[in-house]
Amino acid sequence: MNTPGHGQEERTGLGTFADNLRKVPRRFIESMFRTGRPDSDRSRNDFVFSNFFLHVQSVRTHRWSLRWSTTWGLGMVALSSFLIATVTGILLMFYYKPYPEAAYQSIKDIHFVVPTGRFLRNIHRWSANVMVFSVLIHMARVFYTASYRKPREFNWATGMFLLVVTLGLSFTGYLLPWDQLAYWAITIGANIAQSPREVTDPIGLTPHFDPGGLQKLLLLGSDEVGAEALIRFYLLHVMILPIALCGLLGIHFWRIRKDGGLAKPEDADRRLGGPDPEAVPAWTAAPRKTWSLAAVVRGRTPAVGAGAENTVPSMPHLFYAEAAVFMLTFLVCVLLSIVSDAPLKELANPNVPENPAKAPWYFLGLQELVAHSAFAGGVLIPGIIIVGLGLIPYLDREKKGTGEWFGGPGGGKLVAWSAVFGLGTVLALEAIAIRFGWLRQWFPGTPQLLITAINPGTVLTLIYGLYSVYIVRRFNSMRAGALGLFTCFLMGFLVLTVIGTWFRGPNWDFYWSPSQWPGH
Amino acid sequence: MSTHSEPSPGKPSRLDPEAMPRRDFLGIAAASMAAGACGFAALGAAKLPKAAVLPSAAKKFKVTLPESLPSGTPFFPEGRSVVVFKDGDRVFAMSTVCTHLGCIVKPAAMGFDCPCHGSQFAPDGTVLRGPAPKGLPWLSVRSAGGGAILIDEGTVVPPGTKETV
Ligand code: HEM
Ligand code: FES
Numbered sequence: 001m002n003t004p005g006h007g008q009e010e011r012t013g014l015g016t017f018a019d020n021l022r023k024v025p026r027r028f029i030e031s032m033f034r035t036g037r038p039d040s041d042r043s044r045n046d047f048v049f050s051n052f053f054l055h056v057q058s059v060r061t062h063r064w065s066l067r068w069s070t071t072w073g074l075g076m077v078a079l080s081s082f083l084i085a086t087v088t089g090i091l092l093m094f095y096y097k098p099y100p101e102a103a104y105q106s107i108k109d110i111h112f113v114v115p116t117g118r119f120l121r122n123i124h125r126w127s128a129n130v131m132v133f134s135v136l137i138h139m140a141r142v143f144y145t146a147s148y149r150k151p152r153e154f155n156w157a158t159g160m161f162l163l164v165v166t167l168g169l170s171f172t173g174y175l176l177p178w179d180q181l182a183y184w185a186i187t188i189g190a191n192i193a194q195s196p197r198e199v200t201d202p203i204g205l206t207p208h209f210d211p212g213g214l215q216k217l218l219l220l221g222s223d224e225v226g227a228e229a230l231i232r233f234y235l236l237h238v239m240i241l242p243i244a245l246c247g248l249l250g251i252h253f254w255r256i257r258k259d260g261g262l263a264k265p266e267d268a269d270r271r272l273g274g275p276d277p278e279a280v281p282a283w284t285a286a287p288r289k290t291w292s293l294a295a296v297v298r299g300r301t302p303a304v305g306a307g308a309e310n311t312v313p314s315m316p317h318l319f320y321a322e323a324a325v326f327m328l329t330f331l332v333c334v335l336l337s338i339v340s341d342a343p344l345k346e347l348a349n350p351n352v353p354e355n356p357a358k359a360p361w362y363f364l365g366l367q368e369l370v371a372h373s374a375f376a377g378g379v380l381i382p383g384i385i386i387v388g389l390g391l392i393p394y395l396d397r398e399k400k401g402t403g404e405w406f407g408g409p410g411g412g413k414l415v416a417w418s419a420v421f422g423l424g425t426v427l428a429l430e431a432i433a434i435r436f437g438w439l440r441q442w443f444p445g446t447p448q449l450l451i452t453a454i455n456p457g458t459v460l461t462l463i464y465g466l467y468s469v470y471i472v473r474r475f476n477s478m479r480a481g482a483l484g485l486f487t488c489f490l491m492g493f494l495v496l497t498v499i500g501t502w503f504r505g506p507n508w509d510f511y512w513s514p515s516q517w518p519g520h
Numbered sequence: 521m522s523t524h525s526e527p528s529p530g531k532p533s534r535l536d537p538e539a540m541p542r543r544d545f546l547g548i549a550a551a552s553m554a555a556g557a558c559g560f561a562a563l564g565a566a567k568l569p570k571a572a573v574l575p576s577a578a579k580k581f582k583v584t585l586p587e588s589l590p591s592g593t594p595f596f597p598e599g600r601s602v603v604v605f606k607d608g609d610r611v612f613a614m615s616t617v618c619t620h621l622g623c624i625v626k627p628a629a630m631g632f633d634c635p636c637h638g639s640q641f642a643p644d645g646t647v648l649r650g651p652a653p654k655g656l657p658w659l660s661v662r663s664a665g666g667g668a669i670l671i672d673e674g675t676v677v678p679p680g681t682k683e684t685v
Contacts, residue, residue, distance in 0.1 A: 184623065188636065191621040198653045218569050222576050232569075351601060353623040355635035371637040372651050374621055440650040448653035508637045 044315040060311035061318040064264040073325040074138035080329035081131035088124040098234035103178040122337030147263035153393035172237040183348030184357035192378035264403040364500030369457035408479035418484040422491030464488040579674035610682040620652040
């Protein structure tokens with residue numbers, strides 16, 4: 001009132017108050033951006049630099065990384081579905097009670113009584129499935145584009161942990177409804193943890209050294225699935241594993257940035273055919289901060305020595321693409337939730353097993369193997385696969401084909417042939433086992449130890465292994481061997497999962513269609 | 521401070537090295553003790569997930585077999601995963617928990633079938649068809665007086681052990 005500002009007409013105190021009040025929303029939004037709205041290239045960069053959430057990503061993104069065929073957005077789908085599952089999961093926690101019977105009743109309440117409860121539960125269930133699925137194919141895309149190579153080996157290793165934690169999240173969540181499906185799937189799972197006894201028992205080691213029994217005990221907190229197991233699974237599901245996942249994701253994303261963005265072929269710039277004629281040359285945008293800080297990272301990145309011409313500002317190009325993937329993922333989860341309800345069977349009954357008792361779909365391939373030997377199918381082969389996958393980037397030290405689909409010696413043709421070989425082998429073995437049975441039917445009295453060693457699962461693993469040794473020698477390349485082996489295992493996983501899901505009925509017998517299942 | 525001859529300032533000789541400064545020594549000692557304490561605490565905490573007494577329901581229970589139960593016909597006590605047989609004036613009991621992955625077996629023409637992965641067991645519990653690695657365990661049975669028997673699910677006895685009651 002006494003000292004009006006520059007060029008401002010004199011105002012009453014009340015007038016200023018009203019004026020300021022009117023401008024609060026706009027000023028609030030302005031205050032969120034430390035550097036003003038992102039409407040020029042420079043302010044867009046500052047927008048990224050000065051934003052806690054965005055600075056994990058680089059201010060400029062290479063055009064190669066933005067091509068759909070580079071990633072198919074799969075990592076982002078995995079992240080999006082995790083975020084969706086986290087939000088819906090927290091909402092479900094308002095009503096869920098982790099105690100037997102009460103758990104079942106609370107899920108029933110959520111499903112039938114709580115407003116929007118069924119919808120939330122459906123989205124939670126579906127986003128969890130989408131997450132597992134997208135993590136698996138994200139891994140496959142990273143593998144097939146050879147994007148795990150130096151300096152990205154460690155991020156592949158981090159990814160292995162992400163995979164295990166993702167499966168763990170899903171598995172622990174499976175028990176929480178405490179219905180028949182949950183109870184028997186977890187009973188089977190816990191006994192798989194105990195299955196090293198299949199080996200320690202016949203050689204009389206169990207009383208002295210019993211890793212299987214210990215694993216089951218630690219998992220369940222008891223020798224059967226009960227209240228202790230439920231609270232353990234609950235704690236893992238809502239606290240321990242999500243926190244672990246967040247920590248690992250932090251490393252995963254940080255390393256992507258520090259490893260120089262996504263992997264790309266050495267001649268990516270040439271293939272893209274020079275910068276977009278409309279792109280603003282990166283070096284002349286008169287930045288307050290020099291590009292050397294932002295666009296040229298340490299020596300190993302393909303950007304060294306080159307300008308940033310083939311890069312575009314991450315805001316909006318990358319962030320809009322990420323937002324689009326998020327929205328698409330959300331849309332898919334919502335649509336699936338509208339058309340299909342999450343299952344809820346009868347209350348868990350420890351005296352009457354569900355028949356057939358099926359694990360979640362991504363474990364049904366293993367369940368198919370477990371039907372011959374719990375230890376081989378549930379512990380040995382998954383262990384070999386996890387360790388084998390983890391070793392890939394440390395064994396394949398080649399350069400050729402990085403960042404290219406099916407890159408490396410042999411290429412797409414090798415992958416196609418391996419797919420045929422892998423499919424043929426697994427189908428043949430399964431056909432034999434289903435039609436003619438296995439050792440115990442042929443030679444009654446075969447000791448289990450022999451079946452643990454020789455069953456369709458181990459035979460399949462062996463054949464695939466020998467095949468890849470042959471490929472390594474034929475092409476004189478580790479990458480070619482890896483392409484062959486990965487493809488074979490992918491086919492094996494696919495076929496076993498399909499059989500376990502759609503062709504197995506009561507007593508784990510083979511049926512061409514569920515309509516042929518005997519009524520039970 | 522030091523009792524021995526002064527080294528030339530700033531130039532400790534190899535024969536007469538400078539003693540570790542007291543502050544450094546105390547710092548290192550304190551840090552390693554703290555680390556040691558944390559280590560022991562962690563070791564202790566590692567025992568947490570395994571309770572000393574398992575919180576499972578009582579394993580022993582009493583049951584009275586019906587007078588008219590014929591020899592060789594399975595009898596399933598209510599709410600237990602156990603099957604009891606009479607053999608003349610003797611009885612024996614087996615667990616009905618499949619030795620493969622813990623499903624509950626059901627009586628069938630040949631003995632018992634497991635619904636989960638198709639294991640089959642003979643009436644005496646031996647494996648007829650995989651993937652079960654072992655036969656159904658026989659359980660301890662004792663007379664509890666008054667026609668009742670006491671079954672202990674926690675005590676496995678050699679197959680063929682029958683009790684006169
Ligand atoms: C919760 C699970 C996971 C999430 C949310 C996630 C997320 C992402 C994202 C957003 C990217 C950026 C590029 C893209 O979208 O493909 C990425 C890259 C990468 N991921 Fe994952 N990921 C997960 C699991 C895995 C797994 C299981 C592996 C492999 C074992 C893996 C290995 C990698 C590698 C090596 C890269 C760098 C690829 C390149 O440079 O082109 N990740 N991840
Ligand atoms: S649990 Fe009985 S056959 Fe698998």
